[in-house]
Amino acid sequence: MSRKWIIPFFMAACLPFLSGCWSSIELKELAIVSAYALDKKEDGTYVGTFQLINPMNVPGALQGGASGQNPSIATYTATGDNPLEVADRASTIVSRDLYFAHTSLLVISEELAREEGLSSILDAMERGIEFRTTTKIVISRDVKAGEFVQVLTAIDQVPAEKAIKSLEFTEELYGENIATNLQKFINAAVSTGKEPLVSGFSVEGDIEKAKTMEQLQSSDGSATIKVNGMGVFKEGKLVNWIDGEKSEGTLWVLDQIRQAPVNIDWENHEDAISYKVVRQKTNVATKIKDGKPAISVHIRAEGDLRVIEVPVDITNPHVLFRIEGALQQKIQAEAKAAIEVAQKTKTDIFGFGEKLHHSEPKVWQQFEKEWQDVYFPALDVDVTVEAFIRRTGMRNNPYLFDLNKKSE
Amino acid sequence: MSYRKLRKKMHYKEQIPDSASDTQKSIDTSITENLNFIKQKTGNSPDIIIRTLAISHDPKVSAAIIHVDGLVDNPTINEFLVQTMEDSVQEKLQDEDLFTVFTEKVVAVGSLETVSDWDTLFQSLLSGDTVILLDGKNEALIASTRGGERRPVEQSDSEITLRGSKEGFTESINTNTALVRRIIKNPNLWVESMNLGKQTNTDLSIMYINGIVDENIVKEVRQRLGRVDLDAILDSGYIEQVIEDESSGLFPTVTHTERPDAVAGNLLEGRVAIFVNGTPHVLIVPAIMIQFFQTPEDYYVRFPISTLIRMLRVFMFLISLIGPAFYVAVTTFHQEMIPTDLLVIIASQTESVPFPAIVEALIMEVTFEILREAGLRMPNKISATISIVGALVIGQGVIQAGIVSPAMVIVVATTAIASLATPNYDIAISARLLRFAFMLGAAIAGFYGIILGLIMLIVHLVSLRSFGIPYMAPFAPLIPKSLKDSIMRGPIWSFNERPKSLNPQNRVRQGTDQKPLPPIKRGMMRAETKEGDKNES
Numbered sequence: 016m017s018r019k020w021i022i023p024f025f026m027a028a029c030l031p032f033l034s035g036c037w038s039s040i041e042l043k044e045l046a047i048v049s050a051y052a053l054d055k056k057e058d059g060t061y062v063g064t065f066q067l068i069n070p071m072n073v074p075g076a077l078q079g080g081a082s083g084q085n086p087s088i089a090t091y092t093a094t095g096d097n098p099l100e101v102a103d104r105a106s107t108i109v110s111r112d113l114y115f116a117h118t119s120l121l122v123i124s125e126e127l128a129r130e131e132g133l134s135s136i137l138d139a140m141e142r143g144i145e146f147r148t149t150t151k152i153v154i155s156r157d158v159k160a161g162e163f164v165q166v167l168t169a170i171d172q173v174p175a176e177k178a179i180k181s182l183e184f185t186e187e188l189y190g191e192n193i194a195t196n197l198q199k200f201i202n203a204a205v206s207t208g209k210e211p212l213v214s215g216f217s218v219e220g221d222i223e224k225a226k227t228m229e230q231l232q233s234s235d236g237s238a239t240i241k242v243n244g245m246g247v248f249k250e251g252k253l254v255n256w257i258d259g260e261k262s263e264g265t266l267w268v269l270d271q272i273r274q275a276p277v278n279i280d281w282e283n284h285e286d287a288i289s290y291k292v293v294r295q296k297t298n299v300a301t302k303i304k305d306g307k308p309a310i311s312v313h314i315r316a317e318g319d320l321r322v323i324e325v326p327v328d329i330t331n332p333h334v335l336f337r338i339e340g341a342l343q344q345k346i347q348a349e350a351k352a353a354i355e356v357a358q359k360t361k362t363d364i365f366g367f368g369e370k371l372h373h374s375e376p377k378v379w380q381q382f383e384k385e386w387q388d389v390y391f392p393a394l395d396v397d398v399t400v401e402a403f404i405r406r407t408g409m410r411n412n413p414y415l416f417d418l419n420k421k422s423e
Numbered sequence: 424m425s426y427r428k429l430r431k432k433m434h435y436k437e438q439i440p441d442s443a444s445d446t447q448k449s450i451d452t453s454i455t456e457n458l459n460f461i462k463q464k465t466g467n468s469p470d471i472i473i474r475t476l477a478i479s480h481d482p483k484v485s486a487a488i489i490h491v492d493g494l495v496d497n498p499t500i501n502e503f504l505v506q507t508m509e510d511s512v513q514e515k516l517q518d519e520d521l522f523t524v525f526t527e528k529v530v531a532v533g534s535l536e537t538v539s540d541w542d543t544l545f546q547s548l549l550s551g552d553t554v555i556l557l558d559g560k561n562e563a564l565i566a567s568t569r570g571g572e573r574r575p576v577e578q579s580d581s582e583i584t585l586r587g588s589k590e591g592f593t594e595s596i597n598t599n600t601a602l603v604r605r606i607i608k609n610p611n612l613w614v615e616s617m618n619l620g621k622q623t624n625t626d627l628s629i630m631y632i633n634g635i636v637d638e639n640i641v642k643e644v645r646q647r648l649g650r651v652d653l654d655a656i657l658d659s660g661y662i663e664q665v666i667e668d669e670s671s672g673l674f675p676t677v678t679h680t681e682r683p684d685a686v687a688g689n690l691l692e693g694r695v696a697i698f699v700n701g702t703p704h705v706l707i708v709p710a711i712m713i714q715f716f717q718t719p720e721d722y723y724v725r726f727p728i729s730t731l732i733r734m735l736r737v738f739m740f741l742i743s744l745i746g747p748a749f750y751v752a753v754t755t756f757h758q759e760m761i762p763t764d765l766l767v768i769i770a771s772q773t774e775s776v777p778f779p780a781i782v783e784a785l786i787m788e789v790t791f792e793i794l795r796e797a798g799l800r801m802p803n804k805i806s807a808t809i810s811i812v813g814a815l816v817i818g819q820g821v822i823q824a825g826i827v828s829p830a831m832v833i834v835v836a837t838t839a840i841a842s843l844a845t846p847n848y849d850i851a852i853s854a855r856l857l858r859f860a861f862m863l864g865a866a867i868a869g870f871y872g873i874i875l876g877l878i879m880l881i882v883h884l885v886s887l888r889s890f891g892i893p894y895m896a897p898f899a900p901l902i903p904k905s906l907k908d909s910i911m912r913g914p915i916w917s918f919n920e921r922p923k924s925l926n927p928q929n930r931v932r933q934g935t936d937q938k939p940l941p942p943i944k945r946g947m948m949r950a951e952t953k954e955g956d957k958n959e960s
Contacts, residue, residue, distance in 0.1 A: 028863070039755045039869070041780060042773045047766065070771035116759030117766060145759070176763075 046111035049088065050175035052122040052160035053098060053136060061127075063101030064092045064161035065113065066120075066175055073172050086228060087172040090165050098139040115145040120175040121152045121197070122216070124160035125246075125253065132251035137201055148198035151179055154246045154253065156215040158222070166218055166225040166238055178240055182214055185242050190275025190292070191262045192242050204251055207383050208368020212265070215256065217243040249362045249387065257356065264353030267314055267346060268365050268398075270297035277318075279341045281325050289322035290342055290404070301371045303378055308390065310367050311397040312354075314346060319406040326416035329407050342402040350398045358392045367394065450539055454558040458487055464545070471548075478508060478557075487556040494551035496570025503532050504553060504566060526564070534567040546624060569597070576602065579681035579703070581848070584720040591681045592703035596626050599698050599705060602683040603630060607690065611635075617648065620656040626700035627662070630686075636693045637926040643890050644695050644708060659699040659706050666708070668888055673856055675849040676889035678710035685719045693927035709890035711924065713897075713909045715850035716740065721912050729912040736846060737910055743842035744854045747784045748861035748873050750834045754780045756869030772828040781866035783827050787835040788859065790817055795839075896924035914938070 050066035066088050073087045091108050095101035102113055121140065123133060133152075140146045155163040164174065171177035185192045192214045203211035220238030224230060230237050244258040245265065257265055266272050272295045278286040294317040302309055320329065320338070328334050357364050368386045372379040382390045451457050458473060465471045470492040478486050488504055526535055532553075538544050539562045548554050551569035576598065579591030592599045600614055611633045619627050629648070631641055647666040656662060659679060668676045680686060681703045686696045689707045697706040716736045721729040753760055754769060761769065776783060794813040798806045821827045838858070845851035857880070864872030887894035897905035905922045907913030916937035921927040 039866070040758075042754050042758065042766075042770045043776075045758060045770070047763075047770065049763070068767055068770075070767050071774050073767050073771060114758065117763045119763065147759075173763075173767075 040112060044111055045114040046109050048113055048115050048118045049173050050120040050122060050164045050178070051098075051115070051118050052124075052155070052164040053101075053127060054124045054160045055127040055131060056094065060094050060096055061098060061101050062092060062094050062161060063098065063105065064090055064164050065102075065105060065109070066090050066164040066173075067109070067113075068117075068173055084228075086167055086231075088167070088174060090161075092161060098136050099143065115143065116147060118146065118150055118175075119179055120164075121150050122155050122160040122163050123152065124155050125157070125215075127160070128154050128213075128246065128248075128253035130252075132253075133200070133248070134204070134251040137197065137204075140197060141201060146197075148201075149196045151182065151194055151196050152200055152213050153178065153182065154213055154215045156217040156243050156246075156256075158218045162222050162226075163216060163218055163240070166222060166240055167228070167230040168240060169231050169236055174240065178216060181240070181242055182216075186271070187273045188275075190266050190272045191245075191259070193245060193266065193269070193271055200248075203366070204248065206366070206369055208363060208370070208372050208379075208386060209366035210362045210364050210387070211248045212257075212269075212364050213246045213248065213253075214242060215244045215246050217241050247357070247360060247362050247364055249360070254362060255356075255360045257353070260349050261353045261356055264346075264349035264351070265357070265364065267295075267350045268297060268299075268312055268353060270295070270299075272297075272316075276321070277316075277342055277345055279338070279345050281327065281338075281341070284325050287323070287325045288320065288327075288338060288341075290318050290338075290402075291321045292316050292318040293405070294318070299365070299367065299370050301367070301374045303375060304395070307393075307395070308371050308375075308378075308382065309395045309397070310370070311399070312350065314350065314398070314400045316342070316346065316400070316402045317405050318403070320404055320408055323413040324415070326413060326419045328412055328416055330411050335404050335407075339402050339404055342404075343400040346402060347398050347400045350400070351396075354396050354398070358394065361388050361392050363387055363391045367391065367396075450541065450544070450556075450561045450563055452559055452561045454485060454487055454556050457556050457563075458489075460541075461489060464541075474505070476505075476508060485558050488553060489548060489556065490553040490568065491548060491551065494549070494571045495553060495568045496551075499532060499568045499570065500553055504555070504568075532566045532568060536565050537562050538565055539563070546618070549624070550626070573598070582681050582685070582718070584682075584718065584723075586723045587720055588682070588684045590683055592683065592705055594701050594703060596628060596698050596700035599683075599703070600628055600630060603686050603690070603696070606683055606687040607632070612690070615645075619648070619651050619653065619662075621652070621654050623655045623657070625656040627656070628698040630690065630696045630698065631694075632690050635691065635921070635927050635929050636695060637928065640693075640695055640709065640890055640892075640925070644697070648697075656699060656701075658702045659697065659704045660702075662697060662699055663706055668890070672883070672887065673853040674712070674884065674887060674894070675715070675847075675853070676710055676887060676894065678707050678714055678847070678849070679704040680707060681705070682719055688719060688722065691932075692922055693925040709892040709925070711889060711892060711896050712850075712884060712894050715847040716845070716910070717912075718846050722915065726912050726914045730910075733910050733912055736844065739841040739844040740850070740854055743838050743845060743851065744857055745861050745865075745873055745877075746838035746841065747788060747831075747834055747858065748865035748876075750831065751780045751784050751862055752865040752869040752873055755866065769828070769830050772830050775825040776828050777826070779866075780831070781862065783831050784835070784862055785859075787821075787827055787831055788838075788862070790821075791835055791839050792855075892924055897922070 046065075047068045047070070048065050049068050052064040052066070054062040054064070056062055067090070069085070069087055069089050072085045091105055093101050093105040093108065095104050102115075105113060123136070127136075140150070141148060166174060168174045168177040171180060179194070182192060182194045186194050193212050195211060195213045200211045200213065203209045217240075218225070218238050219241055220236070222238050225236065225238035244256045245262050246253045247255040247257060263272075263275060266275070272292055275292045275295075277290045277292065279288050279290070281287040296315045298313045298315075300311045300313070302311075323329065327338075329338075354365070363386065368379075368382070368391065371382070451460070454475075458475075461471070461473070472490055472492050474488045475485055476488070478484050486508065488500070488508075490500060538547070544554055544563055544565070547565045551571060553566045553568045555564040555566060557564075573595050574593050576590050576593055578589045582591070590602060592602065604612060609632065612630065613633045614628050614630050616626065616628045618624055627648070629641070629644055644666075648662070651662065651665050653661060653665065663677045663679065664670060666677065680689075686705055686707065690696060694707050694709065697708065699706070716733055721733060754773070758766060773780070778786070794809065794817070798809045798813075801809060818832060822829050822832060842851050842855055842858075845854065857876075861873055861876050864876045866872075868875065885893070885895045885899045893900060896902060897909055902923050904920060905924060907917060908922070916933075916939070918932055919935050919937075920930050921932050923930075
C-alpha cells in the first residue's frame with residue numbers, strides 16, 4: 016500500500032470507534048420504553064408516563080445482577096402539549112435516549128378517550144419513526160393511565176407484557192375482549208363503515224402498595240391488573256362500554272371467537288351445560304332489499320361439551336341435537352343483543368357498512384354519509400346460527416345420569 | 424533519502440546462475456577423469472557412493488557404480504548390479520560392444536538408459552538412479568534404482584472422511600501418481616512430467632484424462648507452468664501461487680487435496696491435476712467456488728443427506744463471514760429487530776461492559792485468532808494448556824470481569840465453530856479475514872454496511888476466473904443442468920453429463936437409465952421362500 020493510501024485508511028479505520036456516528040447507538044444508551052401512558056390535566060396538557068425496562072433488575076437476565084430485589088421497571092412522568100413533546104421533555108429526567116421501538120402497550124385514560132378522542136394522539140404515534148403500528152392500545156378504566164403502568168406484576172416481570180398477554184389470552188380463551196393495535200384502530204377509525212373497539216383495563220386493589228416491591232413479595236399481591244370490557248369508539252372518541260355476554264356476542268358477529276365457553280340452561284337448571292367452541296366461522300352477507308340494505312349474519316360453531324351438571328343421556332344423538340338447538344338459540348340471542356346495543360349507540364362496530372361498501376360499491380355512496388346515525392340503527396339484521404357438538408369430552412354420559420339409572 | 428529512493432538504488436541486475444557452465448563439458452572417455460569430475464562437482468560429499476570394479480582382465484576394463492546413499496533402493500543395487508557385475512567378470516573381453524553386454528546380460532534392473540551429458544547424469548543421480556560408468560566410453564548407463572526411506576501411504580490428517588478410501592497421498596510423486604492410476608485403470612489417463620526449480624530440480628507431473636479434458640485447459644496449464652522460473656519449489660504451494668489467476672485476491676482459484684479419490688473424481692469431470700514431488704498436496708485446476716464446499720464423501724452417502732450437509736456448509740460459511748458483523752449491526756443500529764425479551768437480556772449483559780459493541784467484538788475475535796494460532800502449531804501436551812487458558816481464563820474471566828458480554832462470547836464462539844466447519848481451509852481462511860472487514864462495515868453503517876460489503880464481495884467473486892472458467896459457475900453464468908451438483912447433490916443416477924462449465928470433450932458420463940427400479944412382480948421374490956424357511960408364515 017502506498018503512502019497516499021495509508022493515511023486515509025487509518026482515518027477510515029478510526030470511524031467505527033468514534034461516537035455519534037450515523038444512527039449508531041449502543042444498547043446501554045437506550046431506555047427501552049415498554050409502555051406509554053397518556054393522561055390529561057385540567058389545563059389541557061398531556062401527562063405522559065413512561066414505563067422503562069431496567070434490564071439489570073429483570074430476573075434471569077444476568078447472574079449477579081440486582082434481580083429480584085428491585086423493580087424491573089422504572090416510571091417517569093412528564094407533561095407537554097402533544098405526545099411527542101411529552102417524550103422530548105422526558106429527556107430532562109431520563110438519562111438515556113427513550114426508545115419506543117419496543118413499546119408494546121399504549122394506555123389511554125378513559126377521561127382522555129372520552130373528552131378528546133384519540134385522533135390527535137395517534138397521528139403522532141403513527142408518524143414517529145420508532146413507534147410501531149403493532150403497539151396494542153388499551154383504555155385504563157376508572158384509574159389514571161399513569162398509575163396503571165406503575166403497578167408491578169408478579170409472573171411477568173414487565174407489567175406491559177403482562178397486560179398484553181392477559182389481553183391476548185382472554186381474547187383467545189374467553190372471547191370477551193379484543194386486542195386492538197394502532198393499525199387496526201386507525202383503519203377502523205378512518206373507515207366510514209366501521210368503528211373501532213378497544214379493550215379496557217382496570218386495577219383492583221391498593222395501587223399505592225402495588226407500585227412497591229411489596230406487591231411482589233406476597234402471593235396475592237396488593238393490586239391486580241384486569242381486563243375489563245371493550246370500549247366503543249365513535250369519531251375517535253370513547254362513547255360506550257360493552258361488558259360480559261354482550262361483548263361475547265359482539266365477538267361472535269366480528270368472527271373473532273377462537274375458544275369461548277357457552278353456557279346453556281337445561282331443564283330448569285341454570286347454566287347446566289357448558290360448551291367450548293373450538294372452531295368458529297361467521298359470514299356476513301349484505302343485500303339491498305326494497306332500496307334498503309339488509310344484513311344476514313351466519314354463525315357456524317364447532318366445539319366440545321365440557322361440563323354437564325344434569326343427568327342427560329348424551330349417547331343418544333337426539334339429545335345431542337336438542338343441546339345443539341339450545342346452543343344455537345343462546346348464541347343467536349347473544350349476537351342479537353350485541354347488535355341491538357350497537358344500533359342504540361349508533362356505532363357500527365361490526366363493519367357492516369364496510370361489507371356493504373365492498374359488495375355494493377355504487378349503492379354505498381348514498382348511505383355513506385349518514386350510515387352511522389340513520390341507516391345502521393335502522394338496519395334489518397338476520398342472525399342464523401349453526402352449532403355442532405364434535406366431542407363430548409373424555410367420558411360419555413355424566414355420572415349423574417348413571418347414578419339415576421342405578422337408583423331406578 | 425526516502426525509503427523509496429533507497430530501494431531503487433538497491434535494485435540490482437538479475438544474476439544468471441552458473442549452472443549453464445556444466446553443460447559445456449561432456450562425458451569423457453577416461454573413467455578416472457569422469458570420477459574426478461563427479462567428485463569435484465559434488466564437493467566430495469560422502470553420501471555420493473562410488474564403487475569401482477574390474478569387469479574384464481584382458482584387456483583390463485574397469486567400471487564404476489555411483490549412487491547417492493539413502494536415495495536408492497539398496498537391495499536392488501546389491502543384488503542386481505554389484506552382484507551380477509562381479510559374477511560376470513570376464514577373463515577375456517570379446518570384441519563385442521561393452522554396452523550391449525551390459526544391457527543384455529549383466530544389468531538386471533527395470534529401466535536402463537544411456538546418457539552422454541552431465542546435466543542429465545546428475546539429474547538422474549540425484550533423483551536416486553544409479554550411474555554406471557565404463558572405462559573408454561563417453562557415455563554412461565543410468566539404472567533406475569530409486570527408493571529409500573519414504574513415508575508410507577497413510578490416512579490424510581487434513582481431509583478425514585468417515586466413508587470412502589482411507590488412502591492419502593505421500594511425499595513421493597511416483598507413489599502419488601500410482602495411487603490415482605490404481606483408481607482409474609484407463610490408458611487415457613495421461614501424465615506429463617517436467618522438472619522445475621533452478622536449484623531444487625523438483626519433479627512435477629500434470630495428469631489428465633485425454634478425451635475428457637478440454638485441450639485448452641491443458642494447454643493453459645502447460646503454458647503457465649512453462650513460465651515458472653523459481654529458485655526452489657518446496658511445496659505445491661509455490662506452484663499454486665505462480666500459476667493462479669488472482670494472486671493478490673483473498674479467494675483461492677486453485678484447490679488442492681490429499682486424497683486420491685478426490686483427484687480421480689476431478690479428473691473424470693475434466694480437470695487437470697498437478698503433482699509436485701515432496702508434498703502430499705496435489706493441485707487441481709480449474710477450481711470454482713462451490714468446490715470448496717464439497718468433499719469426496721458427499722458422493723458416497725445418499726443424496727438427500729449430502730444435499731443438506733452441503734447447504735449447512737454454505738450456511739456455516741455465511742455465519743463465519745458475517746456472524747459478529749450481524750450482532751454488531753443489530754445491537755448498535757437495529758435494536759428494533761431483536762425480540763423484546765431477548766433485547767432485555769442482551770441489554771442487561773452489556774450494561775456493565777465499558778466498550779462499544781464493535782470494540783467488544785474486535786477484542787474477542789482477535790483473542791480467538793491468537794488462541795487458534797497459538798494452539799495450531801503446538802505439541803499436543805502444550806495445546807491442552809492453551810485450551811484451558813482459552814476457555815477458563817479468557818472465556819470465563821473476561822465475562823466475570825465485565826469486559827465482554829456473554830452474548831458476544833456466544834456469537835464469537837459460534838462463528839469460530841462455523842469457520843472450522845467449512846471443509847476447505849483455504850476458503851475458511853478467506854472468510855476469517857473478510858469477517859473483520861464486515862465487522863467494520865457493520866459498525867459504520869449497520870445492515871447497510873453489511874449488504875454493501877456483500878455486494879462488493881459478489882461483484883468480486885463473479886469477476887474471478889480460474890484457468891478461463893468462471894469462478895461462480897454454475898450460478899453465474901447460470902448453468903441449470905450443472906446445478907444438481909452444486910449446493911445440491913443430485914442422485915448419482917442423474918449425473919448423466921459432465922459439468923458443462925469445464926467444457927469437456929466427452930460430455931456423456933453414463934447411461935441414462937441408471938435409476939434403480941423395483942422388481943416387476945413381488946411374486947418373484949416370494950417364490951424364493953421355501954418350506955422350512957424362517958420367513959415362512
